[in-house]
Amino acid sequence: MAQQMNQREQGTAGVKTGLAEMLKGGVIMDVTTPEQALIAEQAGAVAVMALERVPADIRAAGGVARMADPAIVRAINAAVEIPVMAKARIGHFVEAQVLEALEVDYIDESEVLTPADEQYHIDKWNFNVPFVCGARNLGEALRRIAEGAAMIRTKGEPGTGNVVEAVRHLRTVLGEIRRVTAAPAEELGTLAKEFGAPLELVRRVKEMGRLPVVHFVAGGIATPADAALMMQLGADGIFVGSGIFKSQNPAAMARAIVRATLHYNDPAVIAEVSESVGQAMAGLEMSTLAPSDRMQERGW
Amino acid sequence: MRIGVLAIQGDVREHRRHLERLGVDATEVRRPAELFGLAGLIMPGGESSTIGMLMTESGLLDALHAKMAEGFPVYGTCAGMILVANRVQGARGASPTWLGGLDVTVARNAYGRQVQSFEADIPVRALGPEPVHVVFIRAPRIVAAGPAVHVLGQLDDEPVLVEQGPFLASSFHPELTDDLRIHRYFAAKALRFQEAGAAKSVP
Numbered sequence: 327m328a329q330q331m332n333q334r335e336q337g338t339a340g341v342k343t344g345l346a347e348m349l350k351g352g353v354i355m356d357v358t359t360p361e362q363a364l365i366a367e368q369a370g371a372v373a374v375m376a377l378e379r380v381p382a383d384i385r386a387a388g389g390v391a392r393m394a395d396p397a398i399v400r401a402i403n404a405a406v407e408i409p410v411m412a413k414a415r416i417g418h419f420v421e422a423q424v425l426e427a428l429e430v431d432y433i434d435e436s437e438v439l440t441p442a443d444e445q446y447h448i449d450k451w452n453f454n455v456p457f458v459c460g461a462r463n464l465g466e467a468l469r470r471i472a473e474g475a476a477m478i479r480t481k482g483e484p485g486t487g488n489v490v491e492a493v494r495h496l497r498t499v500l501g502e503i504r505r506v507t508a509a510p511a512e513e514l515g516t517l518a519k520e521f522g523a524p525l526e527l528v529r530r531v532k533e534m535g536r537l538p539v540v541h542f543v544a545g546g547i548a549t550p551a552d553a554a555l556m557m558q559l560g561a562d563g564i565f566v567g568s569g570i571f572k573s574q575n576p577a578a579m580a581r582a583i584v585r586a587t588l589h590y591n592d593p594a595v596i597a598e599v600s601e602s603v604g605q606a607m608a609g610l611e612m613s614t615l616a617p618s619d620r621m622q623e624r625g626w
Numbered sequence: 627m628r629i630g631v632l633a634i635q636g637d638v639r640e641h642r643r644h645l646e647r648l649g650v651d652a653t654e655v656r657r658p659a660e661l662f663g664l665a666g667l668i669m670p671g672g673e674s675s676t677i678g679m680l681m682t683e684s685g686l687l688d689a690l691h692a693k694m695a696e697g698f699p700v701y702g703t704c705a706g707m708i709l710v711a712n713r714v715q716g717a718r719g720a721s722p723t724w725l726g727g728l729d730v731t732v733a734r735n736a737y738g739r740q741v742q743s744f745e746a747d748i749p750v751r752a753l754g755p756e757p758v759h760v761v762f763i764r765a766p767r768i769v770a771a772g773p774a775v776h777v778l779g780q781l782d783d784e785p786v787l788v789e790q791g792p793f794l795a796s797s798f799h800p801e802l803t804d805d806l807r808i809h810r811y812f813a814a815k816a817l818r819f820q821e822a823g824a825a826k827s828v829p
Contacts, residue, residue: 588680
């Protein structure tokens, strides 16, 4: 019998959510150059996010923030072995097509960039490349998953170095998951209506006792203790945006945040890694942000 | 019998769940002391550079290396396979090797980037007539294997599931499917190791 080539199926839900499973317990770092990507990889990042500017600089520059220049994405792709993610504007499915053509490993449909569509997110089922999306509550997370997101990150307030919003939204999502798991079956329909989420996914949350996909946190994480706080609260892993390359000593801060994320339950280790990492990025107090400057409210 | 799952980073939960479904006591290993009393260790998928670096820092790499020299069974999936390979290639030449023990050369991400990640079915005679459904995610490719390496499963004539004495390794992720056979196969290795140890300690 002739040996047939095995049938290979690409872009399945299994391989999309599967890559996120492999990132668990890890730190994903924003980088803007191949040199920064190498620093991140050598510090133990499990993936990098290729950007033109980190959120703190986007915030400072103002104007419209868009997908990174493909030349930057290509250069970062070529520089590291670890997965490379890149951001597309909310609803901008052509930026996502471009990023897929560039063979990035994950697309972040991100509120850090200026939304391209104020009504609709990208139909993520249309892509072979997996997507991660932001959420502030369980309903938002499940709506993104219904659109095809293979990974969720709860939103903080990007580029502020202030962890308060990330804590608020992680607690909100986990609290709402507890409400679902505690509810009897006949109440799930009403909960689904309240959350604005598909009933099928609310049932999955009840079965699994967690989000049906891997659940990271992002936005405002600036120190090793911030990272460990999010892990102790129940995150699967950490995105660090401006926190690394806006700090005084990025290589040391990157390494320290990676170690604190692993040893999140060990205060002695967190103390040790926090010593002599240099100054963390300067932070912003939430009340100093005008409502129009709050990125977390983008996406619906 | 207790089998450890290396819990530095990666899909630890999925391996634990497979072991628990087999009725094996599964424990997470982050520090050298946690290797004590185990019949075997599974190294999950994840990022090999991250896992290797943190294992080195904690002394776990050296402790595990010493145990492997005594025949301690280890199963590496994907990144775990890179950690037990004797030779590793990256896109820009040689990549660091970590534990070694398995006489293979693996090339990192050599099945392509994430958009090329795939699922398929492969025959594995040692596990019975049902094919094994395999999930490849930015998988390492076995590009050469020494004479002591026994190939258990192939994809398009290339080895993807191999063993060498107490060591087992796969390019793919059985823990992401409902098939428990590869974990059962590894648990049998671990049981043999435990029983051989018990026999030795009888005066």
